[in-house]
Amino acid sequence: MKKMVRIKHAKDGYVAPRIYEKTPQEMFKPRVASNCEVNRTHVFRVKRQTVAIVVVPGVMASRLSNLDDEPVWDPDDLYFMSNAYFWCAPEKRYKLLIKKGRKVMDQGDPEILKKYPKAEERGWTGLAWDFFGKLLGGLHDWKTPLKVFLDLPVYAFGFDWVDSCEVSGTLLRQFILEKVKADKVIIISHSMGGLVTRYALAGEGGEALAKKVLGVV
Template sequence: MEDLVVVVPGIMGSRLADAQGRPVWDLSGGTLLRAVRTLGGSLKNLRLPAGTGDDHPGDGVRPVGLMPDLHVVPGLWEPIDGYTGLMSWLSRTFGLTPGDNLLDFPYDWRLSCRYNAGLLKRRVEEALERRRAARPGQAGARVVFICHSMGGLVARHYVECLGGHAVTRRVITLGTPHRGSLDALGHLVNGLHKGWGPLGLDLTAFARSLPSLHQLAPDYACLAGPDGGLEYARDLPGLPGVDPELLADAARFHAALRSAADRQDRTELHAVVGVHQPTATTARYAEAEGRLVLLETIGGTDEGGDGTVPRLAARPANADRTGHLVAESHTACEQHGSLQNNPGVRDTLIRLLGQEPPFHRGGEGAGPPLGVHAPGLLEPGDPYEVTVTVPVAADGHDRLALTAELHPAAGGRPVLRSLRNLGGGRYAATYPAPAPGGYRLVVRPDRTDEGAVTALTLVGGPDD
């Protein structure tokens, strides 16, 4: 491949170290719970001072690599799978060499997307210049970005606002909240669930200090206003936990992307969108409770999404807000945290990177669309309850044989359950309270991988 392929992870997807090289966010020991317990105090200390804006706080924190495995900061975002598998697959499938024509871009995800886009510009353009100089026959090499979640906003700001379109062939986004996510706003307002007290961990103040989390808040009318209609979060003053200045700045960030994306010479943008998962799309503020109540409908319709990013927000709007800027390049029946490892998504990457489609697999269907609801954070001692819904329009929606395997992220034998058919396309299974740690739940139709959906969970536990 002539082009330079750059992988940009999402929020929390980069390992962070302090000025002495000590990890402040890393999966040390190979277990998610140990990392959260050990590094929770470090993350509390990484709270950003007010007025950080698009700068670095000067605290010596630096990114040192991609997160390799299941990771989550409780109260900040939902669990995400690591990027080691994606990097290995790209290297094998396309003959790419890490550090040469395959780059990762770890970044300090606490900071503004604008700040990190500036660093991305420097890293990419230096690497591209070296590559072109070392290979005169590849002077036409350009950049292809593969971006998960917030990484798509970082790459888009570089490409569309900092001149990156001149060297970029295409930007591929996987579950990027181009128009924001209700989950981000919910975490800002509601904070960390008190049931996580046994870990002695409350990162609410840390999360609320982050420009990046505010830039992930919805950039569409999503909150029920006084007259019952939907309004923008920035137009409803007084929401607790939200920094109004950061929220207003986030609105300017998204407005700049919309304006720049309408240029005549804009770069190809391909949006891979997760669908059919229960996804918070609108909300109302319950003043008596002092919290946001998240709703999965808008205008009375459940449009779904990837469980974290609503379908309507996974594609950018044009400058006039009269429609989406690009069509959906692929819709994966998958959850947000596992899109980068989904087989159907990887088939789409093969096509978008200009390779021959995998015809050798023969005729394969996508499988029935499974909407999986499983807790991202589970309190210690609670049973693990899974519910699956299948649209009534799907063939055989009420007579599927569904199984679920609960895999410990740190290794060990998975626990298999057959889901109970509740009728009407609804299925359920209950596991006894899992031991503390991280888990991957894989739901399959008829015990096949085709159409499988992966949900990620962190189970809390008492301090050692």
């Protein structure tokens, strides 16, 4: 039997609205809510979730410096690269790239940081902008209806491609679990980045990361 709807009058007491909080997945179910009371306001709120996109580049696409913060590999600086590697002997390349150790560069173009204020904290500066700038910027500026329900921050994981996939995969796992602020992540990997991602998920301790990963592209 259907519930009878009673007309509300001005003298009736105030009845607070009933508020429902639903995840995006729940909002798409055929029956969003049951047992809604008649003569009462019902408010549905979407619980915004964060799904981060993490870009893991291929071999040689990460910008590297030595432990003294001197650049040793920077594809964005063609003048440096041509002088450092094109006209030099193997011994000099070894001394430059291997002997003094390496780390991912964290200094970016001021114009890029001005346009994307969170680029540095999200790891964008570790990637060669000429190779990955359009991808990172395009994902950040993506006009998609999904953003009605989801926050889609874009992160980048630059890594020392001279080192092993085991070392880089362990660092990727730590990066996502400790620095990526999201409920779930989607990893976009390329070339060696796919091998690094595979170790991060399948290597020792990968179970914790697997629970957070929504998919790998």
